[in-house]
Amino acid sequence: MLNLMLMRHGKSDWDAGAPDDHSRPLAPRGERAAERMGEVLRELGLVPGLVVSSTSARARATAELARITGGWDSRLVLDDDLYGASVPETLAAAERHGNEYERIMLVGHEPTWSMTVRRLTGARVTMRTATVADIELSTINWQNLDEAAGTLAVLLQSKLFVD
DSSP, rough: OOOEEEEEHHHHHTOOOHHHSSGGOOOOHHHHHHHHHHHHHHHHOOOEEEEEEEHHHHHHHHHHHHHHHHHOEEEEEOOOOGTTTTTTHHHHHHHHTTTTTTTEEEEEETTTHHHHHHHHHOOOOOOOOOEEEEEESSSSSOOOOGGEEEEEEEEEOGGGGGO
């Protein structure tokens, strides 16, 4: 069985003076949440084999901090298509990158992450900052995800683990 994990970026710093939305960095709270979620996922045995992140500064930093602090040996790939992606584009990214992995994580943005969870599982979730959804897919390969269904196995909101 394959697992698709979706992680929303940590809380961003709206006052950082970034020149555009793509460049907006994480706030200190977002950094702490990304680090803690990396540890939580390791403790729960939910470390992905591959992490694919949006190229936005806040998503990329979230992915890097979770991997490093969590002690994951997962490879990190940046995919510009995840910034501003639709649900079909998100599923296409998973298809492109999943190939040799049983569990991959995509790190990106709302509202697409909530809509992707709903599309695959039927569940209505709120993907707050640094939330992770783990979806068990009812398929044996990463092809044709637009036709796949799944079950929401785990939903972890960072506010449960971070002050």
